[in-house]
Amino acid sequence: MEKSILECIKINKYFYDPVKIQVLKEVDISIKKSEFVSITGKSGCGKSTLLYILSTMDTDYEGKLLIDGIEMRGKKENELARVRNEKIGFVFQFHYLLNEFSVIRNVMLPGLKLAKLSEKEVEAHAYEKLKILGIENEALKKPNQLSGGQKQRVAIARALINNPIIIMGDEPTGNLDKKNSEIVFNIFKELAEVYNQSLLIVTHDNEFAARTHRIIEMEDGRVIR
Amino acid sequence: MKFKLIASVSKSLLLARWKQTLVAAIGVTFSITMFIGLLSFMSGLNDLLDGLVVNRTPHIRLYNEILPSKIQPIDKSADYNTSYNFIRSIKPKNKLLEIYNNAAVIKTLQSDNRVLGIAPKIIAQVFYNVGTIDLTGIINGIDVEEENRLFLFKDYVVEGNYIDLKNTTNSIVLGKGVAEKMLTNIGDIIQITTSKGERLQLKVVGFFQSGLQDIDKVQSYTSIATAQKLLGESNSYITDIQVKLKDIALAPALAKEYAALFELDAIDIQTANSQFETGSSVRTLISYAVGITLLIVAGFGIYNILNMMIYEKMDSIAILKATGFSGADVNKIFITIALSIGIFGGLLGLLFGFGLSALIDQIPFNTAALPTVKTYPINYNPKFYMVGGIFSIITTYFAGYLPSRKASKIDPVIIIRGK
Numbered sequence: 001m002e003k004s005i006l007e008c009i010k011i012n013k014y015f016y017d018p019v020k021i022q023v024l025k026e027v028d029i030s031i032k033k034s035e036f037v038s039i040t041g042k043s044g045c046g047k048s049t050l051l052y053i054l055s056t057m058d059t060d061y062e063g064k065l066l067i068d069g070i071e072m073r074g075k076k077e078n079e080l081a082r083v084r085n086e087k088i089g090f091v092f093q094f095h096y097l098l099n100e101f102s103v104i105r106n107v108m109l110p111g112l113k114l115a116k117l118s119e120k121e122v123e124a125h126a127y128e129k130l131k132i133l134g135i136e137n138e139a140l141k142k143p144n145q146l147s148g149g150q151k152q153r154v155a156i157a158r159a160l161i162n163n164p165i166i167i168m169g170d171e172p173t174g175n176l177d178k179k180n181s182e183i184v185f186n187i188f189k190e191l192a193e194v195y196n197q198s199l200l201i202v203t204h205d206n207e208f209a210a211r212t213h214r215i216i217e218m219e220d221g222r223v224i225r
Numbered sequence: 226m227k228f229k230l231i232a233s234v235s236k237s238l239l240l241a242r243w244k245q246t247l248v249a250a251i252g253v254t255f256s257i258t259m260f261i262g263l264l265s266f267m268s269g270l271n272d273l274l275d276g277l278v279v280n281r282t283p284h285i286r287l288y289n290e291i292l293p294s295k296i297q298p299i300d301k302s303a304d305y306n307t308s309y310n311f312i313r314s315i316k317p318k319n320k321l322l323e324i325y326n327n328a329a330v331i332k333t334l335q336s337d338n339r340v341l342g343i344a345p346k347i348i349a350q351v352f353y354n355v356g357t358i359d360l361t362g363i364i365n366g367i368d369v370e371e372e373n374r375l376f377l378f379k380d381y382v383v384e385g386n387y388i389d390l391k392n393t394t395n396s397i398v399l400g401k402g403v404a405e406k407m408l409t410n411i412g413d414i415i416q417i418t419t420s421k422g423e424r425l426q427l428k429v430v431g432f433f434q435s436g437l438q439d440i441d442k443v444q445s446y447t448s449i450a451t452a453q454k455l456l457g458e459s460n461s462y463i464t465d466i467q468v469k470l471k472d473i474a475l476a477p478a479l480a481k482e483y484a485a486l487f488e489l490d491a492i493d494i495q496t497a498n499s500q501f502e503t504g505s506s507v508r509t510l511i512s513y514a515v516g517i518t519l520l521i522v523a524g525f526g527i528y529n530i531l532n533m534m535i536y537e538k539m540d541s542i543a544i545l546k547a548t549g550f551s552g553a554d555v556n557k558i559f560i561t562i563a564l565s566i567g568i569f570g571g572l573l574g575l576l577f578g579f580g581l582s583a584l585i586d587q588i589p590f591n592t593a594a595l596p597t598v599k600t601y602p603i604n605y606n607p608k609f610y611m612v613g614g615i616f617s618i619i620t621t622y623f624a625g626y627l628p629s630r631k632a633s634k635i636d637p638v639i640i641i642r643g644k
Contacts (some may be wrong), residue, residue, distance in 0.1 A: 075283070085549020094540075094641075101242075109230075113548070113549050170641070
């Protein structure tokens with residue numbers, strides 16, 4: 001059996017405010033390399049909550065989380081930051097680009113933080129990623145000069161910069177129109193099929209989900225499919 | 226590399242709100258400017274006022290005090306040395322004011338390498354005769370050259386040339402107050418009467434103004450030789466030895482040592498003028514308090530602006546954390562912002578502070594009491610600049626500390642999901 005790059009075992013999660021509610025119930029998920037997985041479900045079923053636990057940003061849960069075979073529980077805040085930096089790429093509903101930096105700097109930031117390569121090399125990588133996404137001509141512009149679809153593609157390039165083992169997306173097409181959604185979806189598909197990139201995308205768009213390799217459907221905090 | 230990244234992120238955040246940043250920096254600049262200006266001016270004034278007395282006062286003065294003997298004959302008697310002896314109406318013994326064997330004392334002092342210099346002196350009580358009226362006064366017989374070297378005698382001779390006191394026999398430098406009462410001019414001959422009743426005529430070669438009116442109304446200066454003649458004493462007669470030390474702080478200890486060694490009375494400058502030291506230290510304390518208050522106010526400005534920046538840049542902080550910047554990195558970013566405001570504002574403040582001091586230094590300040598002072602006094606002590614610089618960095622660090630902690634604790638999940 002191929003090794004899982006992301007695995008969670010019996011994840012339980014509670015919200016305490018205003019009363020104790022169990023939002024995730026014994027969730028088991030396993031994702032293998034180059035899989036393109038979507039998590040769907042109705043609003044409030046806990047899919048985003050699950051994604052933030054998987055992304056190591058939320059540490060208040062019960063159960064086991066393994067990324068690349070390494071247990072995440074008990075790691076310190078800065079160690080988790082390092083894991084996010086090196087192994088996970090994020091794409092959110094909103095692009096979250098820093099307007100003070102040019103597009104290329106935005107893409108380079110996580111790479112500079114990782115500091116495994118020199119600034120020149122990181123820049124070359126960033127150009128490469130922008131090329132894959134077809135926006136290398138916008139590299140020196142500021143994010144607020146770009147269209148919504150272009151911004152989201154810059155955010156994807158940023159997610160790719162450190163060659164993460166998995167890209168996580170929280171409604172990455174949620175803010176985009178039909179045409180741009182299509183572009184973003186095709187990029188994801190290309191990444192998965194051509195570049196063997198694993199992807200885990202939370203979406204409530206069933207049409208989007210249906211075209212991924214595997215759908216994890218959630219309801220009331222449980223995985224039902 | 227890592228610092229470069231943090232610096233570049235800090236810079237972009239700073240420039241994103243450059244107007245507020247500038248206001249914060251101006252706050253620091255203003256407070257440091259005032260801090261430096263205030264301290265330099267206050268300390269200049271202190272030095273001036275202290276100088277009035279301290280420059281003119283020997284660090285240690287050796288003399289004979291007229292006092293009753295501490296040990297009375299009965300105490301030396303073996304029969305009574307175990308009992309309390311009560312003696313009434315003790316009178317001082319007939320001890321002369323002259324310092325015995327003063328040549329040897331001076332020689333010993335001169336060979337002591339803690340001593341900067343010594344100036345012998347004779348103090349004589351006299352009457353200045355103005356027609357039928359006698360004004361009481363004190364004449365100091367001084368070694369003109371040594372007195373000038375150690376106690377800046379020249380600075381206080383406002384009219385006439387001080388060295389004439391040495392070159393002209395039977396000459397006197399009159400206190401300004403005395404001269405005004407006697408209506409004398411330079412070149413006039415005045416008559417004085419000594420306490421023993423002898424009369425002498427002296428030529429006025431200069432006027433002396435110490436800045437302390439009570440002194441100027443009483444004191445005058447002659448050379449040692451003239452004073453000895455005045456008192457009818459031999460040329461070895463002196464009543465005081467003034468010692469100036471290399472380190473003024475040693476004065477109290479050395480005064481005790483010399484008193485025991487030479488069997489003389491010795492008084493040190495700290496004991497003689499303790500009120501001046503108290504005055505300066507209180508004034509310095511007030512200037513520091515005002516300066517630090519200004520800085521703290523500037524610190525609150527920085528605190529506010531950083532807080533605002535954090536609320537505004539919540540998204541950016543969240544995404545930095547989501548993409549792998551740790552809380553410590555975010556903390557460093559905001560501390561860097563605070564410190565660069567502090568360092569930039571502080572440096573400008575030091576510069577402007579120097580400018581302000583230089584400006585105050587040009588303002589005319591003429592007062593009859595202070596003949597040597599023409600403009601407001603300023604003390605350009607590098608210590609103030611160091612203290613100002615260090616304080617600006619410390620206050621901005623603390624102003625940045627709480628907002629930075631807050632920023633580092635931002636939970637990216639809440640921000641990102643909140644959208």
